[in-house]
Amino acid sequence: METILKIENLTKKFGSLTAVNNLSFTINKGNVYGILGPNGSGKSTTLGIVLNVVNKTQGQFSWFDGTVNTHEALKKVGAIIERPNFYPYMTAMQNLKLVCKIKGVDFNKIDEKLEIVGLIERKNSKFSAFSLGMKQRLAIASALLNDPEILILDEPTNGLDPQGIHQIREIIKQIASNGTTILLASHLLDEVEKVCTHVVVLRKGVKLYAGRVDAMTSSHGFFELKSNNNPQM
Ligand code: ADP
Numbered sequence: 001m002e003t004i005l006k007i008e009n010l011t012k013k014f015g016s017l018t019a020v021n022n023l024s025f026t027i028n029k030g031n032v033y034g035i036l037g038p039n040g041s042g043k044s045t046t047l048g049i050v051l052n053v054v055n056k057t058q059g060q061f062s063w064f065d066g067t068v069n070t071h072e073a074l075k076k077v078g079a080i081i082e083r084p085n086f087y088p089y090m091t092a093m094q095n096l097k098l099v100c101k102i103k104g105v106d107f108n109k110i111d112e113k114l115e116i117v118g119l120i121e122r123k124n125s126k127f128s129a130f131s132l133g134m135k136q137r138l139a140i141a142s143a144l145l146n147d148p149e150i151l152i153l154d155e156p157t158n159g160l161d162p163q164g165i166h167q168i169r170e171i172i173k174q175i176a177s178n179g180t181t182i183l184l185a186s187h188l189l190d191e192v193e194k195v196c197t198h199v200v201v202l203r204k205g206v207k208l209y210a211g212r213v214d215a216m217t218s219s220h221g222f223f224e225l226k227s228n229n230n231p232q233m
């Protein structure tokens with residue numbers, strides 16, 4: 001099996017706070033991985049480390065079996081770790097053309113990606129006219145422009161209405177079904193259950209479970225997450 005990302009004994013401390021505590025897990029090609037945990041459990045910090053925007057304290061991670069360094073590897077990674085940020089008075093198309101120039105991608109990729117996220121009909125609308133869900137979908141289209149091996153999403157449905165949430169989840173599943181590996185951080189148990197094949201459960205930076213979503217049971221030490229039926233965890 002092809003390994004996309006391997007994290008070994010990763011630790012991140014902010015002063016006396018251990019945000020990520022000796023974390024290890026592996027992401028293999030073709031699966032949909034969730035990092036599940038309540039707010040403050042270290043999800044974003046973990047993503048930040050592997051995306052080279054947060055410095056690790058200890059441990060290692062390697063991309064693509066260590067065949068390339070992190071800088072090269074990140075050219076094959078699409079990531080959305082912040083709220084979508086585009087030029088408000090430019091259209092979806094104009095914004096994506098700018099991204100293409102920055103990434104060195106041909107403009108002819110744009111329509112295909114807008115199609116995937118259901119925005120092809122809105123390609124000439126200004127970004128400022130978009131709903132939050134549409135903004136998020138444009139961010140996904142943008143992250144897909146260079147045909148990444150893996151798409152990383154941090155809380156992709158936060159702040160969206162139920163329809164917006166449903167659309168984003170369906171789009172993620174469709175992208176996965178086309179062979180792109182997904183890594184998604186969420187505090188929502190039902191999001192992970194609906195979208196992911198595999199999950200790493202974090203609590204205060206510590207891994208409680210890593211494995212298939214359908215094999216996650218109360219015996220893994222987080223009974224309350226499953227039993228109280230509270231999607232907010
Ligand atoms: P999550 O994404 O699961 O909500 P985070 O990774 O954002 O969790 O945060 C994990 C812990 O690290 C939290 O207690 C948070 O307050 C702390 N933290 C995150 N970033 C910083 C930072 N830059 N400085 C200090 N503490 C931080």
Ligand code: MG
Pocket residue numbers: 043044045154155
């Ligand atoms: Mg977070």
